[in-house]
Each structure stands twice: as C-alpha cells, then as structure tokens.
Amino acid sequence: MNAEELAEIVENLRVLGSDVADVEVKKAQGGLPKSLRETLSAFSNTRGGVVILGLDEGDRFMPARLADPAKLASDLASLCSSEIEPAIRPYIQIHPFEGAQLVVAEVPEIPREQKPCYYKGAGLTKGAYTRLHDGDRQLSSYEVQMMLSARGQPKEDSEPVAGVGIEALDSHLVAATMLRLRSSRPYSYRDLSVADILRRTKVLIPRPDGSGEDVSVGGLLALGSYPQEHFPQLMLTFVHYPTVSGPAEESGVRFLDSVAIEGPIPVMVRDALAAIRRNMSRRSITTGAGRQDIWEYPETALREAITNALVHRDLSAASRGAQVQVEMFPDRLVIRNAGGLYGPVTLENLGEEGATSSRNAALLRVLEDVPIPGEDRTVCENRGSGIRAMLISLRRSGMTAPKFDDRISSFVVTFPNHSLLNDDVVRWIGSLGEAGLTDGQCMALGLMHDGTVIDNASYRKLTGLDSRKVTAELQDLVGRELVEQVGTGRWARYRLAERLATGGATDRPSRMAPADRREEILDALGTTTASRAELAARTGLSDQTVRRWLTMLRREGLIEATETSTASKHTKYRRTYPSPDPKLF
Template identity: 25%
Template structure:
C-alpha cells in the first residue's frame, strides 16, 4: 500500500475526501464530484468498504472508462478530474481527484443549472440555492459583490456625516477619497454608491439588505432553549463592533489583579479574542445571501458567532487555522483597516487560536453550518443568571443592577475632572490619554452619560460647540466608592463601555 493511500485511509470523510465501495450509485458520485469542483476540490476513493477496508473494484479498466463517460455525459460545464488506478496488495482502487474549478458552477445535466448545482458542506453534499449560485458565478468571473454599483441610488443615500465622524478631521472624505475607497463609483456620468458603501454607511441599509444586521442573545445553559436577554443591532458596521462588545460585557463580570504600579482588570470572557472574531464576521459575511443575519449567542460555556456565507471556493477550515485568508468583501475590509479595526491582513483566525492557547482556553471550533460558518469561543466562567421568568423591562433592570459600582481608571479620571469643573469632550479624552476621535467618545463618554454619571451642561443642544460635561450626584457617589471591583454572587461587572481601548 502506498504512503499516500495509507494517509488517506487514516482520515475520516470530510469536505475534501469521500469513500465509495463501487459504482452502484453513480448519481451520488456525480453529485460529490460537482460539489468538490464548486467548493474546495477533493478526492473520491472507489473500492473502500463502509468499514474503510480496501476491497478494490472488480474491473478497473472498465470502471475507469465508465466513470469518465458518466462525467462527460452528466456534468456541465465540462469537468475533467484526474483518474488514477492505485494497487493495494491484490486489490486495485480508483482515485478521482477534482480541483476547485474556474468554470463553476458545475451542475448535473438532468436537473439543470438552477437545481443541479451542489456544494460540499462538511462530509455531505448540499444543493445550492439561487444566492449561492449567483455568488459562485460572480467569483468565477472575478466580480466582487461589495464593489458592485447600486445604480438606482445616489451619493445622498450614504451617511457621509457618520463616515466623516469616524474618519475624523484628518481624513476628509471628498469625492476622490470616496472613489479610491470604492464607496462611490462612476456610472453613466454620475457617482453612485457601491454595495459596500450602503452596507457600511447606508442611511437605510435594511431596505436594501434586510438581513444585514446583528442578532445578539444571552441564553441560560448550553443551548438555545431558554433565552435571558437579546438585542438587535442595526448600527453602521464599524460602530456595531462596540455595540456587540457592550452586549457581551454586560453579561460578563470583571475581577482585578494588582501589580506593583496599578491594577489590571480581568474579564470573565476573552475580550481581545471576541473582538477579533466579531470584526472577522462583519468583514467576511456574505451579505448577498438572504434569510439570516449575523448571530451572536452567549451560552454558559461559550460564545458562538455565526456569519452567513460558506467558505470561498478553494478554502477549507484547515486553511483558515493555518492563516490562509481570502477577503470576501474588500471594500468593507479596507474601511475597517482605515479605521484601525483590523490590525493585520489575513491573520485574524490564526491569532484567535494562538491567543486562546495563551489564555489557557479550549481551542475554538469552526463549524460549517447550513447558512455559513460558526466560530465557537469558549469561556472560563460567566456571570450567573437569575432563573426567574422576566419581562423585557425587568431584564433591562436586572442587567443594570448587575453593573458594578466600581469604575475603570479612565472613567474615574473623567469623573474627577468633571467634579472640579465642567469639561469638554476633548478635555475628557485628553485627560484619559485618548485621542479626540468619535469612537473614543462613543466608547468612553456616552456610556457615562447613559448611566447618569455625567450630564450635559447644554442638554437641549447636544451638538453645541460650547457643550461641556459635569459629574452628577450619582457620579459623585460612585467616586466615593473608589475601590477595586470584586466578583460577587450576582456576577457584577464594570459599567458597559468603560473597557480599556
């Protein structure tokens, strides 16, 4: 037996490997070959029993000719796999190897191009729907979905005010910059937004992409039977990162470690890993698919992040673990990179696995599901959840009560500054050693206002250039409780939004 055959027989059936005893079910074999060609390629070994014993084929040359004729007559566009006869003792096997095809989508002629397209999902074949077929056609032609123009829309459909706020005054978003970033495209003598622009900053994104939002939920236990809290996030995609983090943090708790100079806050969930996973989902989701949003499910032992869209052709889960990356949405990825939400191209998943190992967590798990990919991040411990049945209003009250009365270092600095005299947004951020950027304002100042710890000096004109912030009575009370946060029986946490950047 050859070394290659020994290696293959040690493996289980997978996205790229299948075993067949004989050619008694040629239709299923043809579906597998089509699925391999449309997905990541693969090998079929014919002459292997259900118990993975080598039984060989009865007439190797005749079977080789038969399978080649079946493929030629049954599959379109034309598919030419490598067919090899391999000897193993007194037996002879047929090994068919299919490579990812640039002529996809291939389909079964008897079912036609709309019903006969198959893809590989784990170790099984799945019939592709119209969205997946369209995506395969685009990728085969080199067309990128988020770069495609939306000719029925105009520049006014993009929230350029929000985009400019995120980029800051040092990066003005003029027409040249917007075109370079491929947020706008010249079509028939006028500038129109791309899919990426509307997904990122569309004023009415849901009208055009009804499933481009994020569903967050906290469940009791290890499955989706008993839901405790949920939220729908419709923010612009770059801002959704913080909104998702805040949802997760309000259901976690924080302890403190004290070093020689200062304390270090330790969350019960791996914040840095989750942030990487959240960004990865927002950047790589297939927004052309209909029927499912991005889903974040927080269980007692893990956090599942489900993103629509199967792996791009030629990619496998092992490729992802090894750091191989292909960008599905280059426009969205470029904007996330420009805003500092992506640190290094193509290293996210590998960094997630590496960081989990460093933190002593179980290895994350990537699973291909019917709608796309699920990334499971395991946690060491989570905040206990009360078991009574609660209304939404009671849930919100309980979550607020679970927020800790003890503030992060930056929050204390800002509250103390405002307790002396009112301070501007720029002064608060500077005191906390943060840049005067909108994302820092949203992450560090707005939560203090929402919690009633800071108040505006001109409340009826929030955007006034003379706006200042001052500590409330409640804020002064929290400052008086200036002590390290400790976990208790209710799993208390720091106030949402006061995390270190």
C-alpha cells in the same frame, strides 16, 4: 497513489468504521453507481478526494471482487469527461489489493473560477453537490449563486443605493475619516475635497445619466447615519440564552438578554462588544506567575470575530434579509454571518500568514480608516491579521481556538466557554506525574480532558507551533501513554488515553501514571538483539512508547544500539553489562 498509501487509507477506514470527508467507497459490482456523479461533483466543489471502487463498506471494507476493473476504470473516465461540467480529470489507477483489484480515482478540487461543478443530466441548480462530513449534499440555489459570484471579485459593496445621496452619511464619521485619510495618505487625498475623496473611495457613485450621485452600499454601511432605513436586516442581533440548548422550557425564560444592534458598522462593532461584555463574567486561570482574572472571552478575539462577520458577510440581494447573529450560551458563544470564505482562504490556511482575501474589497478599504466612535482604533487594519490576533489572544488566555465552520452560504465562529488551564485541569495534569511536559502539551491535554479529539492542524492553531514541532509533541504524548492515536498519516487523530478518560473532571482515578516500562523492555530484549519494531511486537506497546523507553534506557547506559543511527525502527539494540571486576579473578 502507491500501494502503501492505499493500504493506509483502507486501514483507517476499517478503524473508523465509515467513509471520511475525503474518501468515498463504492462496492460497484454492478458497474458505476448513479450516486458516483454526486460524489464527483462534491469532491470537485470542496477539497478533492479519493474514490475507491471495489470495497464493501457493509463488510468492513473488504474487497468486493470487481467483474471487469479495466472497463470500470474506462467508464469512470468517460463519465468524468462527458457527463460532468466542467469536465474533470481524476487520476485513475487499478490497484491489486488483498487478492482482488480496486479502481482508485484521485479527484482534484477544481479552481474557484470554474465552480460549481455539476452533473449535466440534472442541470446546474440540481446537479451540483458539496461534501459534508462523509456524505454528499446538494447545493442550494443560493450556494450555487455564491460559487458563481466567487468566480470574480464581487461588486455588491460598490452598488449605488438609488436615490440616496451624501445627506445619508454621518457627518462626524465622515469628518474623522477625512482627517485620517489626509494624514495617513497625503499623496492620494491631501489636496482633494470631501466629495472627491468620497468618490475615490467608492462611497459616492455617479449616476449614469449625470444627474447626481448615490451613496454605495458599502459607503452607507461604513459611514451612514442609519443604514437600516434602506436595508432593515443589515444589522446585528445579540441573544443570551439561559441553557445550552437555548430557551429554558421549564421556566419559560426565552432569553436573558436580547438586543437589536443597528447603525453603521463602526457603531455596531462598538455596541456588540458592549452587549457581550455586559453579559460576560470573569474567571480565574493559572499562569506561570500565579492566578489571573480574565473575561470569559478575550475582547480582542471578540472584536476580530464581530468585525470579520460584519465586513466579510455576503451583501448580494439574496442575503440582505439575513442579520449577523451573535448567540451566547452557557457553554459557548456563536457568531454567524451570511456568505462563506472567499477566494484562496480555506479552513486549512485560515489565520496563516499570507492567507487573506476580501469579498467586499471597497468596503474593507474604507473601514481601514473609519474610527470606532469613542475609541482611537479604526474598525479594521486590512492586513489579513485578524484571525491571527484572535488566536493569539485566546492562546494567551489559556483558551482553545474557536471552531470555524464554512458552509458556502454561511460562516460560523464558535468560541467554547472554558479555560484550558483552570485550577481543576492544572491539578489533574499534576496528578499525571509526568515531568517535562511543554506548555503546548499541557494545553492539548486540557482540551482532550473535556473529550475533544484533536489533530495536527488543531494543535497548531492551539499552540502556534510549526507542523514538525507539533508532530513531535503529539508523538511524545502517545509515547507517554497519555494519548491514543487513531488512524495514521493525514487521518491521524489524537484522544485522551482510555485509562484517563474514565470518571468526571474531579473524580479521576488516583493511579494516573502508566507503569515504568524499563523492565518490560529489558525482559523482551533478554540476551539477544532486537529492533524497535520487534520489541513493540513482543511487548504489545506502541512504537512511540517503545521509542521513548529505549531512549531513556540508552541515556541510563542500560542498552546500546548496534548501529550509529537510531532513526529507523529496524535498528537493533542489545543490553549492556558491566565489565567483570578483576579482583574477583
């Protein structure tokens, strides 16, 4: 980390007024704080982070004047190597900053096969932490177990169900799966008997004593006639609540619909979709071809989310008492399952090409060829394309991407119940008086119209654009003074400009467009030359806004750059004046 990056971090902390998820500040005037052990564990177990010793959060992150920065840095290195298991090796530096010295440690995330990282003095079960928002939270014993199991490939789906044989399978599902396997993979399955295919796919597991075979947990869930006879809670529940907070206390109505959905996974996927469809209504959105009636939630997105929850849930003994839960509220649909993301898949790369991993590899392999009853499709493709299909279907329906929440012990998908480009939003965007907005910018404005703050990553998921294009479109919205940027660099967040954020959805102020900035720029330029940075200082406008109007003035021939390149904010500009008319002389 260099001095410029440190200054950027501190400036963002001062703007936000608190620590952030990947930055922890400690005053540390009395030496290493005891809570630092928790932070080191949390950063190592999550996505890494930066520890800054010598800033006072209570005094607007001003320097706290460390007595002996060199000793503090040495003590920190010793703590990381001798008191943390596994030992971590943060990059520790002493930085001069605003007349004082700070100790800065960049803590990396440790590899999955080494987690959980914990403080030795408290032990594995009490000394392991995770980072949640801007604080450190102790891992539960179940979360510790989840991290330990993630060191390798979990095998719970291949465990035999003692005393349960082939008779527990649904003959129709088995027959349909055998037909598909022999057709799609003739080399591996064409000449095998049904029993041999079930053994090869780990649906049947031979007993160690050779006395017979048991059905595996995954085989029972994929092809069983009634898996809940043996695992009562490996099911799915659907509840439709009347209010955004759940039951309606005044009327006493607890729910509008409640269904316990059982059977093998193919049946649960089918019946869960039927229950949601029964409780959904249609809405209208505005498209390029006019108005279109769509369901509140695209079926493709729902199918992928439900399938993922059932297929990728944790099947260890500790979680077999938890159902997959689907909850419908007036403003959202929530799908929750036990077990967080597994393997190299993270919230940051979720849905990106190549980002795929399966906790229940044997189960997923079988379901790739198990058809959903009454349909031509199988339960899943096993190509890592489910999240992408979900995001594409939402995008086509003019809806925002779902919120994904990974908590190690659980994974939650929340679909907001709104269309970004409904009639009210389209009218509002039209009232802004801004020509040339892209589809992505319109969708982002529709999202921010509801008070949502977005960043580069959420814009990418919303639009499907690459990072460079996203940055350009967001900066253009800032330049148009429609959006305000809070923070810089990786901490940059974008929200609707304050002048647009007042009033309700349908009673916005009539004067929506910002003032024409041409005269302000020209007046600030005067008869001198000035750079973009100087013009921003003279006018009080943002760099992006000055850049936008300089571009327009150049196109109109009213100003010119004194250099060939205009990429730098330090490039000088001057006004152009028409040549004198020779008839006047």
